[in-house]
Amino acid sequence: MSEPLFGLMMDYPLTVTQIMRHAERVYPNGEIVSVTADNPNHRCTYSEMFARARKLANVLDALGVKRGDRVATLAWNDYRHMELYYAIQCSGFVCHTINPRLFPDQVEYIVNHAEDQYIFVDKLVFPLIEKLAPVFETVKGIVVLTDEANMPDTALDNVHCYETLLADASDVFDWPELDEREACALCYTSGTTGHPKGVLYSHRSTVIHAFGANGGESIGFRNHDSVLPVVPMFHVNAWAVPYCTLMVGSKLVFPGPKMGDGETLANLINAEKVTIALGVPTVWLGLLKHLQDSGKTVETLERTVVGGSACPIAIMDAFREQYGVETIHAWGMTEMSPLGTINLPPRGFEELSPEQQSALRAKQGRPAFGVEMKIVDDDGNELPWDGVAFGRLKVRGPWICSAYYKRNDTDAHDADGWFDTGDVATMDTMGVMQITDRAKDVIKSGGEWISSIDLENVAMSHPDVAEAAVIGVPHEKWAERPLLVIVPKPGKSPTAGDILKHFEGKIANWWMPDDVQFVDELPHTATGKISKLNLRKQFADYKLPSTAA
Numbered sequence: 001m002s003e004p005l006f007g008l009m010m011d012y013p014l015t016v017t018q019i020m021r022h023a024e025r026v027y028p029n030g031e032i033v034s035v036t037a038d039n040p041n042h043r044c045t046y047s048e049m050f051a052r053a054r055k056l057a058n059v060l061d062a063l064g065v066k067r068g069d070r071v072a073t074l075a076w077n078d079y080r081h082m083e084l085y086y087a088i089q090c091s092g093f094v095c096h097t098i099n100p101r102l103f104p105d106q107v108e109y110i111v112n113h114a115e116d117q118y119i120f121v122d123k124l125v126f127p128l129i130e131k132l133a134p135v136f137e138t139v140k141g142i143v144v145l146t147d148e149a150n151m152p153d154t155a156l157d158n159v160h161c162y163e164t165l166l167a168d169a170s171d172v173f174d175w176p177e178l179d180e181r182e183a184c185a186l187c188y189t190s191g192t193t194g195h196p197k198g199v200l201y202s203h204r205s206t207v208i209h210a211f212g213a214n215g216g217e218s219i220g221f222r223n224h225d226s227v228l229p230v231v232p233m234f235h236v237n238a239w240a241v242p243y244c245t246l247m248v249g250s251k252l253v254f255p256g257p258k259m260g261d262g263e264t265l266a267n268l269i270n271a272e273k274v275t276i277a278l279g280v281p282t283v284w285l286g287l288l289k290h291l292q293d294s295g296k297t298v299e300t301l302e303r304t305v306v307g308g309s310a311c312p313i314a315i316m317d318a319f320r321e322q323y324g325v326e327t328i329h330a331w332g333m334t335e336m337s338p339l340g341t342i343n344l345p346p347r348g349f350e351e352l353s354p355e356q357q358s359a360l361r362a363k364q365g366r367p368a369f370g371v372e373m374k375i376v377d378d379d380g381n382e383l384p385w386d387g388v389a390f391g392r393l394k395v396r397g398p399w400i401c402s403a404y405y406k407r408n409d410t411d412a413h414d415a416d417g418w419f420d421t422g423d424v425a426t427m428d429t430m431g432v433m434q435i436t437d438r439a440k441d442v443i444k445s446g447g448e449w450i451s452s453i454d455l456e457n458v459a460m461s462h463p464d465v466a467e468a469a470v471i472g473v474p475h476e477k478w479a480e481r482p483l484l485v486i487v488p489k490p491g492k493s494p495t496a497g498d499i500l501k502h503f504e505g506k507i508a509n510w511w512m513p514d515d516v517q518f519v520d521e522l523p524h525t526a527t528g529k530i531s532k533l534n535l536r537k538q539f540a541d542y543k544l545p546s547t548a549a
Contacts, residue, residue: 013180014207017090019243020175024050027223027249033272034078035256035264037123038150044079046246049086054173055166056087062169063141065117067092067176070186072116072139074100074107074125077233077254080145080162084120085233085242089184089203090175096186097234100125101526104132109195110188112137113406120145120162124257126152180204186405187236189334198405199334201237209337209399210243212370218342219244219278219305219330226251226272226300230259230279231307235527236338239278239307239330259283262290266298273300280308280528281315284327285467288318301325305342307332309529310435310453312460312468313362331364331435333421335412337399340373340421341365341433362457363434364425371397373433374418375425387428390436390449394418424449441532443472443480450482450511452532455503459484462502464492467522469530470513473542481544484513485535487522494518514544 023030023046030046065071071088073095075081088095096114098107100122107128111119115138121129123146133142133156140158144151147163184203188196213219219239221227227250229241237243245252253272258264259279265287268274284304291298304319307330316327332338343365349357367373375383375391383389396418404410412420424437436442436451443450452470459468467487472480488494496516503512523534 013178013203015090015178015180015203016086016184016206016243017175017178017203019207019210019246020050020053020086020090023246023249027246030246030249031251032079032082032254033252033268034080034254035258035268036076036078036080037257038146042079046249049079049082051171052166053083053087053090054171055169056083057091057173057175058169059165060087060091060093060118063118065091065093068094068183069117070094070096070114072096072098072111072114072119073234074098074119074121074129075145075234076100076122076124076256077229077238077259078256079254081233081254082242082252085185085237090178092176092178092182094183094186094200097237098188099232099234099526100128103526104128106196108132108135110198111139113195114186114188114198118143122146122257123150123152126154130154130156178203180207185237187334197407197410199401200405201337201399205337205399206237206240206243208370209339210240210247212368212399213240213339214244214247215369217344217366218339218368219276219328221245221248221250221276223249225276226253226274228253228255228265228268228272228274228277230255230265230277230283232259232527236332236334239305239332239338241278260286262286262288263294266290266294266296269298269301270296274298275300275302276305277301277303278305278307281306281311282524282528284311284315284319288315291323292318298323298325303328305330307338308527310362310364310457312457313358314457314461314465316361317358327361329361329364331433335401335419335421336371336395336397339368339399340371340395341367343432346430346432360432363432365433366431367433370399371395373427375427380414385427385429385431387426390424390426392439393421393423393425393433393435395421438532441471443470443482445472445475445478445480445482445510452482454507455482455484455511455513458503458506459486459499462494462499464489464494464498466490467530469522469532469535471532471536471539473514473539473544475514475544481514482511483539483542483544484516485522485539486516486518487520488518517542 028047034042120143143160145162180203185201229238303326305328319325329343332340341364383391455470456468466489473483475481523531525531
């Protein structure tokens with residue numbers, strides 16, 4: 001066999017540092033607008049932000065942080081969090097983002113498991129860290145992300161003021177040369193079963209993922225875009241927004257602690273001429289309600305990217321028909337950095353009927369280049385991409401985790417390296433993927449699968465429904481049957497009969513929910529998804545009506 005002929009190209013490392021250098025050199029006047037607890041309208045340029053990042057790098061060096069050490073953040077989306085991203089990662093440390101909404105025992109576990117050395121925390125979240133400080137095993141100090149005038153009173157030792165530390169530091173720093181395989185960020189899964197699991201991203205995977213997200217058939221940020229990331233920076237690196245936007249010089253508009261407030265989001269969109277916004281469906285539900293109640297419009301907003309859970313077609317239709325905003329469905333996971341698929345309109349979309357368009361828009365879309373997918377049956381046999389076969393979804397690629405951090409007790413990866421997403425999906429002949437359920441949420445009735453997501457989408461299209469969730473409940477004959485749980489819109493009082501009649505002709509008859517229950521609110525996870533786990537607990541003692549066959 002002859003020897004391979006290698007190309008004569010530079011072996012140039014792919015690091016987050018290269019993104020920083022490019023952004024500062026090519027787009028020094030790029031804008032960053034932030035809402036923070038101590039300033040509702042902070043403005044700075046990329047150049048100013050990176051000068052402060054160099055100050056922060058000197059601070060971290062003075063604090064004694066070493067190569068590969070984990071530095072935690074509990075912070076909202078704002079310019080200080082961006083400074084932390086780049087100062088920590090480009091110094092050769094690991095930026096460990098923690099969800100401030102997690103339960104205290106989860107934060108305790110995550111900090112100790114990661115062996116965090118320092119914690120940088122927003123003032124609004126400081127009470128949580130102050131309470132947990134005695135149980136942290138490796139933390140050497142806590143830095144509050146504010147100025148001296150807004151520092152909280154505390155009896156804790158070794159608590160620092162962020163702005164004071166930066167004020168005394170030099171803005172000259174010689175960034176180290178990094179191996180692209182070095183870790184740069186750490187994010188833990190939400191941990192719905194057992195302890196949260198850590199996903200450790202490398203510089204290489206992060207940069208390749210940013211390239212993938214910035215492709216023309218992907219999210220594709222542009223220089224003239226004004227971007228509102230409502231997806232949190234503490235959750236899967238805000239879907240790569242802190243990296244992608246800086247690659248092209250987009251304007252960044254950060255909502256800070258107001259990311260769940262529809263009025264604040266509408267005001268930011270209009271004041272800063274936002275063109276693209278990203279977040280989970282519950283966020284857009286809140287914005288939509290505010291717009292409808294207030295009569296406001298969002299003239300500059302061109303598109304929203306929705307992920308985290310299936311987006312009801314009713315929300316997509318309302319944004320398109322009432323406000324001229326296109327909703328782009330995406331899917332991914334913490335383990336995937338997170339981009340897996342994105343559902344942009346394909347060639348010929350305009351020629352489809354409205355019903356066909358809606359059916360296609362409700363799907364999760366085609367895999368981004370760099371993500372390889374397959375669906376398998378219970379025995380691991382690969383299933384066809386025919387739009388009919390359902391199976392467990394497995395993935396692999398350069399920005400997908402090969403293992404969990406400091407965990408060897410999971411079976412998420414098979415012998416060939418494929419990662420089991422835990423989702424049940426179908427793939428059609430055009431490569432379009434649709435999630436039909438989480439494997440643990442799928443309803444198996446009489447040996448056949450029922451998609452809770454499809455049922456929820458139909459329910460959400462009812463004009464009186466604000467939120468909907470479907471869970472399986474025990475049945476003597478069929479093993480499981482679907483129970484539909486509804487949150488009515490304010491001032492509306494639909495009956496179970498009204499809701500079930502709405503399903504007629506939209507689903508197979510045997511998929512019809514056996515009952516409808518009405519509640520004031522649905523339980524949500526810390527990342528804004530509906531918690532089926534807690535919903536099942538809530539209805540653990542529920543019995544189907546005796547008329548259910």
